[in-house]
Amino acid sequence: MRTDPITSIVAENLCTGCGACAGAFPNAIRMLEDPVNGRRPVVEDSDQGRKAAAEAVSICGGISADWSDLQIKDDIDANWGPTLSVWQGWAADPDIRRSGSSGGAVTALALFALENDQADGVAHISAREDDPRLNQAVVSRNKADLMRGTGSRYAQASPVEALGEIEAGNDRVAFIGKPCDVASLARARRARPNLKDKIPLSIAIFCAGAPNLQATDKLLDRLEVPKDAQLVDLRYRGNGWPGQMQATWIDDEGAQRSSKGISYAEGWGQILQSERRWRCRVCADHTGALADISVGDPWHTPPVGQTDEGQSLIVARTLRGQKLIQDAIRAGVLIATPQSRDVIERAQPNLKNTHGAVWGRVLAMRLVGISAPSAKGQRLFSMWLSLTPKQKLQSVLGTWKRILRERLWRRVSVSEGAK
Known part of the structure; x- marks a missing residue:
């Protein structure tokens, strides 16, 4: 029986699938796509694997997230993590706004960091080209590549798997991920001091949990995509706010076909959320307290239709994040209006x-x-x-x-x- 600690974390239902362990030790730990349990690490059954697993525990956010060093000044901070300031707005670039899950603020801020020499790359996830049901960790260095990751991906993802590439290189790489991903990233930056300068910025996306691969297949059934079809695209959100869930595939004659579209409410509420893993149901941070910036949907001012122009709720967690947001607004990259600090509770009741x-x-x-x-x-x-x-x-x-x-x-x- 395997006795290494990473295998035990998986076995005890504590793993979030962030990919930090595999990213830090790519020669000994790999991520596996289990249709039911989600993306989970598998440790090489060797002395090398057990040694890597023992070291990887220090960067695992699945077993513990630590707010002890955060500046908690009042009840708002205690409930949601450091909340220096909040805005509601959208990306000034209409393509980014349209393609994003809500207002495109995440992509706009990441691109602003790239274009203003605050980062050389951005680590995020995108759909795999060979199988759009699945996600992959990528590092983008320009707008075209960054746009690969626009729109929510309601499927298992391991963005911290990019840690290996970041640590091996000399570039400064901004990071985009779920709150649990950012929790592991925070632990990695504490445990591995060389990462502090290499990861100058982190952006968290509000998250209600990650469904498994079985949920994605159920969604494709609801979209009436043939089971043997060559899938080329799967959109969960975007192309308007909140956008429709829709798939594209190649039929037997080589023609590209689009499925019917269903609403976010139907897709998430009736299909996807029931397949979230148990670890997501004991998550105590859905809004990314450990990031520099957090972005989510301002549901307190909901869209009227399914494909309205989107808006984002943008939360500054650190002075670094606050400055980036303010600079982006001054540069005209973001169009945003200040909100009261307690707006998160109204937006995510x-x-x-x-x-x-x-x-x-x-x-x-x-x-x-x-x-x-x-x-x-x-x-x-x-x-x-x-x-x-x-x-x-x-x-x-x-x-x-x-x-x-x-x-x-x-x-x-x-x-x-x-x-």
Whole structure:
């Protein structure tokens, strides 16, 4: 039986699939695409693999995220992480705005950093050309390459897998990822001092969880894409706000076909979210507190239709991030209006309760002897106390029901279902 710590983290359902371990030790750890459990690392069964796994634990954000060093000044910071300032706006470039999930702010800011000598590249994810159901970590160095990653990808992704390329090179590379990815990146920058100058900027995308490959295949069925079709594109968001979910494939005669489009509400609400992994359901940071900048949907001012011009909620977490946003606005790259710091709760009304419920879920797991992630420096217990009695009870009893239904005490064993 494998005894290395990374394999144990996977087996105990603590892995987020960020790819940090594989990125840091590419010769000993690789990411595997399990259709049910998601992208997960596999450690080489050798002394080299076990040594790499032992070192990789220090950069694993799956077992622990640490807010202890963050500047928490008031209740807003305690709930959402450092919130220096917030804007609502969009990319001035109409192509970026249109292609982005909401207002294109992530791409606009990353491109601004590239074009103003604040970064030499941008690490992010894009759809794999050979199989658009899957994602790959890439480093882009110009607008055309950066545009490969526009629009949400509601599928498993491992952007921190780019760590190896970043660490081996001399370039400064900005990073874009989910909050859990940024948590691993933060641990890597602490554990490996040479990364501090090589990763000058991190941008987190608000996230409600990553569905597995089975969910993507269910989505393709709903879009009525033939099972043996040659898929060439799969859009989850973008081309308007929030955009439609739609696929493109090549038929038997070589002609390109487009599927019907379904709404974001239908695709996410009825198909994708039910296949989020359990680790996502005990995530205590959906808005990227450990990043320099966080960007999400301003759902408090929702679009009227499915393909309206988009808007983004843009949160400065650090002085570095705040300056980049302000410079981008002054340069005309972003069109944005300042918002009150408490706007996140109005824009994402369910997330505060979700964070509070995590304390109850983790308690329920530990009471029956199941490993759970730690969230250092977060006030999850006080958030849990603010829930209604029914919500408190549900966070614990609901977790026990899920433990029984999904047999969460069983060790996870991954197998490759897509290459």
